[in-house]
Amino acid sequence: SNTLSIAVLPGDGIGTEVTAATLAVLEPLAKRHGLGLAYEQLRAGAFCYRDTGTAMSEETFDKAAKADAILLGAMGWPEIRAADGTEIAPQLDLRFRLNLYAGVRPFRALPGVPVALADPRARDIDLVIVRESTEGLFFSRDRGTVTHDMAEETLRITRGTTERLARFSFDLARRRAERRGRKGTVTLVDKANVFRAFAFMRGIFAEVAAGYPDVAHGAHYVDAMALDLVRKPWAFDVLPTENMFGDILSDLGAGLVGGMGFAPSADIGDTHAVFQPAHGTAPDIAGQGLANPTATILSAAMMLDWLAGKGAGQAYADAAAELDAAVDAAFADGLRTPDIGGRDGTAAAARAVAERIGR
Amino acid sequence: SNTLSIAVLPGDGIGTEVTAATLAVLEPLAKRHGLGLAYEQLRAGAFCYRDTGTAMSEETFDKAAKADAILLGAMGWPEIRAADGTEIAPQLDLRFRLNLYAGVRPFRALPGVPVALADPRARDIDLVIVRESTEGLFFSRDRGTVTHDMAEETLRITRGTTERLARFSFDLARRRAERRGRKGTVTLVDKANVFRAFAFMRGIFAEVAAGYPDVAHGAHYVDAMALDLVRKPWAFDVLPTENMFGDILSDLGAGLVGGMGFAPSADIGDTHAVFQPAHGTAPDIAGQGLANPTATILSAAMMLDWLAGKGAGQAYADAAAELDAAVDAAFADGLRTPDIGGRDGTAAAARAVAERIGR
């Protein structure tokens, strides 16, 4: 049987804890579905930077780039910073260097997990933000100019990346429509009423949309979307957007469904992909076994599904679906992590999910 | 007695309706408090652009600039656009040309108005976003460069404006602390972990903060703030931020307290100020008498309070407080506008507030 190589970068803080918990859950899953997963643990992040002077060595980058997929914990640490005051975030370098333009961030209310909104329809939230992850305002990372009196950053949007982002979003909406048995909708989130770059983006989306007559297509200003994500998040499906907007809206989305502990993500390009929880390293609870591993476990499910799409075989898609279902079942049966007021720490949560595999 | 001149720019769509309703409420209030307010109605906006070729004539701008304060309805219309596809938004020109750097957007849960969050503490929401309104990403408005393959915009942050924004925010927190009887807190919202321009902004805020030992001071990444505004908005006080971030977060804030119909705003500079609801022209309900005028009425209260601070006298501050209280009382007594599922249209809402003046 084929073996797939997974580069595992646990990173800093709770990154290491949620990664270990996820690997523990993957073990029975891989056995049951006959998946051949070979892990290579690699070091990168803020503490790596402190100890070695580089956040991610070229050797580590090469190994990660050669793997079939990359599973990442979380990186960064408040007290460890680059010379210009910004954070050590090699996960951003991976996005840029591997051209992972589609930051896929799904939000779903898990059974039993409290949602933020009072409206009961909030339990029906099932949307995906697709955050463009290689340009937009983040094009300017490491490129900002600062004088004594002024600082400037550049927001860049290119036709090529926007076309790819649009096609990715429409393809995703189509796949989701099949699974959910209803028509998909792509709603571009921009600020085309004020900025030419976003009018440009909107135009490109409209061109691509023409090739997907089976998918509904709209556009929304980012401020209005921030409002609507509070008022009627259940009304949305696939929401592609610029990098900075996606960063903001995806934390908002996480807040709706229980917080960052429930927010998986995948940074996907044409050839590579990184899977990681949307949360950070949580210095306040690091090392205490309290971190909720759900976001990382769900990210691993996204990884298996993506590998299936890349030809790894149906077993990977089945395993992904079973892993999602096991997480749902664990929470439906009463699993309560500390971030939602419960007492089940990292290991207990992983155990609860693992136990529900193969039932 | 002194007469103050108010330039009134009703604008487009429901802008004209909520402005008329607000002037109707100001009438008994002015009488009762002996305010000398002289209104000059001026035309500007999308329909003005369609009919005359200019969204706001120089003559109108001059008159508005000479007035003691500017009261604005809402401007813009989907089908009427500038040549580059962006919206007709002379309210943005006023912000830039009059140097109205502080976009003050308070959020408070009014008695009886449903809030979005399930947590009962959401009724204690009482925060103010101070959106820098003359630079940031909006510096790039009309300046974006677009070729066939690429579009770019520039985000600019200057020391001078940031210092003024910081002082404004700390002064505001100090005034609010006096009124509320507890220590004020200024939390800058930025993205200093990734962008030098925001590290620059954070540094300037820290310098200014040193002069306000009585006010607590912190900083928060914008993505984390989007999450926290969903998880614990009651924990925040004054939130200064960059222009684009403030645009997004203030719609989110409105969503928390009942929607845009409850979101007043003031665009304030060192010499001029514009007061307007945060909502748009709402083409879908325009002309039907359904618009909620609350945001505009509360904006007018902010105007009276600002005029008091500019030396108009205590009567203006008293009138502002009474107007706020009348709005609260009207909703506490059962006023329900259509945007929150009620049947009280624009005129009925204005009447309900006006009736509670002088009680």
Ligand SMILES: CC(C)[C@H](C(=O)O)[C@@H](O)C(=O)O
């Ligand atoms: C840690 C930070 C640099 C990162 C980002 O801004 O992209 C994070 O917020 C995310 O959403 O992945």
Ligand SMILES: CC(C)[C@H](C(=O)O)[C@@H](O)C(=O)O
């Ligand atoms: C109408 C639009 C141009 C405006 C803005 O983006 O500033 C509005 O959203 C606001 O918040 O005042």
